[in-house]
Amino acid sequence: MNGPQTLFAKLWASHEVMRRDDGTSLLWVDRHLVHEGSHHAFAKLKSRGMPVAAPDLTFGVVDHYAPTRGSEIASDIRRMIDTLGHNARAHGIRLFDLRDPGQGIVHVIGPEQGLTLPGLLINCGDSHTSTHGAFGALAFGVGATEVAHILATQTIWQRRPRTMRMTINGALGPAVTAKDLALHWISTLGADGARGHAIEYAGTAIGAMSMEARLTLCNLSIEGGARLGLIAPDQLTFDYINGRTFAPKGADWERALEDWSVLVTDEGAAFDQEVTIDANDVAPTVTWGTSPEDALPITGRIPDPAEMSGAKAEQARASLDYMGLEPGMALDAIPIDQVFIGSCTNGRIEDLRMAASVLKGRRAKVPGLVSPGSAAVKKQAEAEGLAQVFTQAGLEWAQSGCSMCVGMNGDRVKPGDRCASSTNRNFKGRQGRGARTHLMSPAMVAAAAVSGHLADVRPLLEGRA
Amino acid sequence: MSGWTQINGRAVALPQANIDTDQLIPARFMSAPRADGYGGFLLHDIRQDDADHILNRYTNIDIVVTRRNFGSGSSREAAVYALVDFGIKAVFAPSFGDIFRSNAVNNGLLPAQLPEDDIEALIAVIGREDADATVDLSASTVQIAGQEFSFELDPVWRKKLVNGWDDIDLTTQHDDEIQAFRAARFAAHPWALPAS
Known part of the structure; x- marks a missing residue:
């Protein structure tokens, strides 16, 4: 060749x-x-x-x-x-x-x-x-x-x-x-x-x-x-x-x-x-449904199944039913019960730094768990003072593992509870039976934590590093 | 594992898209030994929340017809164990998760792709009940409630399903080539070995 x-x-x-x-x-x-x-x-x-x-x-x-x-x-x-x-x-x-x-x-x-x-x-x-x-x-x-x-x-x-x-x-x-x-x-x-x-x-x-x-x-x-x-x-x-x-x-x-x-x-x-993508078109994005494809910019609204057809409409209806959401609702008005930061997707030191930059000097309005991606990340985050930022914000600082991304170790979201999560799957039951997962970046999870609802992180970072 | 060439049995439709492997078997069941049987874990939470679920009403099922992206997500082979131990031998969908498809074939489960229109026709004809169904691996045809379609099947996968083959047996026959490859690779690229 x-x-x-x-x-x-x-x-x-x-x-x-x-x-x-x-x-x-x-x-x-x-x-x-x-x-x-x-x-x-x-x-x-x-x-x-x-x-x-x-x-x-x-x-x-x-x-x-x-x-x-x-x-x-x-x-x-x-x-x-x-x-x-x-x-x-x-x-x-x-x-x-x-x-x-x-x-x-x-x-x-x-x-x-x-x-x-x-x-x-x-x-x-x-x-x-x-x-x-x-x-x-x-x-x-x-x-x-x-x-x-x-x-x-x-x-x-x-x-x-x-x-x-x-x-x-x-x-x-x-x-x-x-x-x-x-x-x-x-x-x-x-x-x-x-x-x-x-x-x-x-x-x-x-x-x-x-x-x-x-x-x-x-x-x-x-x-x-x-x-x-x-x-x-x-x-x-x-x-x-x-x-x-x-x-x-x-x-x-x-x-x-x-x-x-x-x-x-x-x-x-x-x-x-x-496939070509313009990075400038990308906004802070969150999922609203039960597949990672159900994602929209945080400035958007929940789509209306009535405006879709066939299998797609059925799928959207089932997603919204599971998620307990109504069509037309503004995404940044969705209240959450808890947050999770961690996983192989977003559990590295830069992820924790980004989340901490939002949380610093602020209090989370909901409980949450932060599980660093490795023991080394944990040690570094503690040395940099990030762990303290998380605990002072009211979040729990845990050991490293797959944790609440997959729930195998018992770290689970309770049935019906809504979690803003830095993980990779919003599948039905992924974070626990009946758990409602919204996927987003660690910074967006932090924004949701301090707001008590899904929120655009950008205004919260204005004037911060 | 024993192979098969034909199924004469019953089919149901699961008219959802994106039935991922987390739904097929929730993670909390995956520490169970396989010998205990995984059939009871199949779509466990969904079936438990819906007494009227098709797989609660019909438990003697061989074939499932479903919508796109079936078996996406986690690589857990336990999702296939759950289907196989429930008694299912073939799944028809417009598309599958790639890892799921390999896992399926490795356990004697046929993951057959049909165009979206064919799937929609089958879902419509099956409805909310079960239906008579026949799958022929050598002819690559499926017949459900009188409707017949041909599906495409990778010839390697057909061979594996028909013979119930295990790759390990095939591969160990090439042990000399593998050892020679290893020696040559690390001689030419010593950095590829983990430093100690």
Whole structure:
């Protein structure tokens, strides 16, 4: 292949062990990340009496069930955590256990530990594995059978996805974040708009984004149905990685920089689909329904199902019924019961800084929980005084884990309660049975906290850093 | 896992779009061992809140017809376990979550795509009751309440469903190639190994 290639094509080719006549490729997996949910896969391996093929490339972390509030651990949760510990020890896998300083949400600690690098293929039994694509890695979530396959062979069979380039030019406005951009495109293209595609994010707005913002954007690729998200690595990427625990050192580092310099889409390479977005069009965005595609600028109103037709109208009616909302209501008039800041989408230090900049010197009108994305983020937030800002505002400062994004550890929203949340899914029952979730950026969550209702963060940040 | 080529059974319609895997199985059930059976967890909260739910009225169901983006969201394979353990062998929709589709095929569940118009026609003809249904994997056809449609199916997936194949068996036959690939990759790109 001598013609111009996409970044995706280069990454795919460099991991292809073999290709069957039917077009399916066997891909080499450079990093396999496992968590408590991987118990089904370890059980499959055990039933076949097979060892883990590459324990040196497999890393485990306690996150989905990690207790965050120091209360007693329920026995089924204890069992999930112990099972992972047992499996990790039995197979010689490095585990970031509960009290490990490297513990945190799998998609936060990958980059933090230098496990996530450009040019790697990274798999994890979690759909938000797309996060790691922000480093120019081929990273995608898989199911339990595939986790077992990777454990057994360090490879995965995949059909090559189609490619989509999403070019985002212009600049995001003040207090408009990668989260708003993601909700914006998902509401435009639909929650299955990028189905079957690998998205490469490009354009001036991406170049201007911090690594953490890029992680947020790639993280949410899956909510638009994409198989994975990708951003070509640049100097910012290299600077972020340099010196991290598992990152290459010395001669390996120099060699890596050389290899990584070609990880770009060549001029003239063709994509199956091209999408263009003007960053200037993006406003602080919130969801009103039960799919991430149900998103609108905070200045908008709840849509009226009567103005829609067929299945769409039915879907909107069901969403509003579940959410307890009326058509035509102004979004910034929706009262909330609580807030949550955290998750693999928005639980990093910049997210906490942004939320704290809104909360500083203010009191939250509703209760709320802040769970940092990792133990390292927690430590840094405490050192920077952010934790104090949260507690002085009346919010609870907790340990790191997936927490109230998925509710597996018992951190749940009560039935019928409405939560402004920096997480990734507003699905029915996601944060707890009957819970009503509104997705938004951490800054917007903070604005909702101090207002007691969904609110535009921009006026609240005027005159602040 | 045993394969299959034909189903002669009963179908119902779930006329919602975006039935995500969090709805298919709420997270709190996922610590249960598979051996206990996951069928009772299928759409648990939705079925419990609605006594009249189609899957409460009809429990002997093989085929589900539903709207777009079925199985989107979380990669939890437990969503497929819940469907399979309930007895469901095929789902027809205009689109599926990508990870869900792979998970389905790995557990003998057919995720078949049909154009939106065909799905709407089937939902209309099935209504709020169950209906006679036949699925033929080799012919790629589905017949429900007298309406017949052809669906597209990846030939690899057809082979896996028909034979009940497990990829691990297939892959270990290529162990030499995999080991050679590993050696060559880390020799050429030593940085790709985690630093110790």
